[in-house]
Amino acid sequence: MPVIVKAVPGTPYGNEPRVRLRIESGYRAGSYVVFPSAGEHPVHWMSRNAAEAWARDTGYTVAPADPALEPASVKLLVSLFETFNDFQFEHRCIGGAELVESLGEWLRQHAPLISQLLAGERDAAALKLDDLLCTFHALQSTSEEVSGGDLVDQFGAWLAAAAAEMPDITGAPFVGKVARSSNGLYWSSRQGWGDLEDATAYFRTVPDRLASCEPGTWTEVELVAEEFGQAERWVATDTIRG
Numbered sequence: 686m687p688v689i690v691k692a693v694p695g696t697p698y699g700n701e702p703r704v705r706l707r708i709e710s711g712y713r714a715g716s717y718v719v720f721p722s723a724g725e726h727p728v729h730w731m732s733r734n735a736a737e738a739w740a741r742d743t744g745y746t747v748a749p750a751d752p753a754l755e756p757a758s759v760k761l762l763v764s765l766f767e768t769f770n771d772f773q774f775e776h777r778c779i780g781g782a783e784l785v786e787s788l789g790e791w792l793r794q795h796a797p798l799i800s801q802l803l804a805g806e807r808d809a810a811a812l813k814l815d816d817l818l819c820t821f822h823a824l825q826s827t828s829e830e831v832s833g834g835d836l837v838d839q840f841g842a843w844l845a846a847a848a849a850e851m852p853d854i855t856g857a858p859f860v861g862k863v864a865r866s867s868n869g870l871y872w873s874s875r876q877g878w879g880d881l882e883d884a885t886a887y888f889r890t891v892p893d894r895l896a897s898c899e900p901g902t903w904t905e906v907e908l909v910a911e912e913f914g915q916a917e918r919w920v921a922t923d924t925i926r927g
Contacts, residue, residue, distance in 0.1 A: 692736045692750040695729045703729040704736045749857035758802045758810035770886040773861040781833020789824035861886040861908040
């Protein structure tokens with residue numbers, strides 16, 4: 686049976702961060718990979734990629750890494766999806782003028798960081814962010830006219846195409862989620878608990894006010910499954926009324 690390991694933060698070497706491999710399966714689950722010749726001290730690597738490459742070459746099965754080890758490019762790309770979470774809802778109305786302003790502001794704010802990321806090792810996430818800047822370059826200038834209606838369609842299509850690549854980029858399933866309370870309400874960062882149509886979708890980062898709620902008062906559920914279930918309930922209700 687394969688042994689599963691996961692890259693997690695290790696003990697820094699001075700100011701340099703390091704990575705170690707935690708065993709996730711079998712009787713050694715919870716312990717760290719060690720070299721017998723080095724005693725019982727966990728082996729450290731200077732990067733996640735180096736640790737995972739060694740693990741695969743050695744025959745381990747590598748689980749998705751601790752999110753804390755993700756490159757800044759991946760974190761920023763995930764943040765993009767969470768910032769513009771309205772696009773995860775199939776029937777949500779999105780204002781074109783508001784999107785021109787909000788996406789333009791996001792691009793101008795993060796363009797320097799994206800350029801910095803591209804100056805180093807160009808990973809898949811950094812290249813995807815570069816494509817975002819190139820595709821919507823007109824938004825970075827406040828003097829160019831941009832059609833809000835066209836932007837909604839174009840940015841929605843860009844997000845949908847990027848979402849298909851996100852599992853490979855993040856190394857884990859990439860699914861929009863919402864929070865559901867025990868009485869069937871859904872969390873919205875704008876309004877608190879309410880209807881699904883007003884909820885806030887997220888992928889990794891639980892909204893701050895939601896995270897501070899009493900543990901056990903809400904459950905994380907997949908958005909698509911909730912929308913599908915709600916659509917089925919509407920059909921059933923219409924059938925009964927008919």
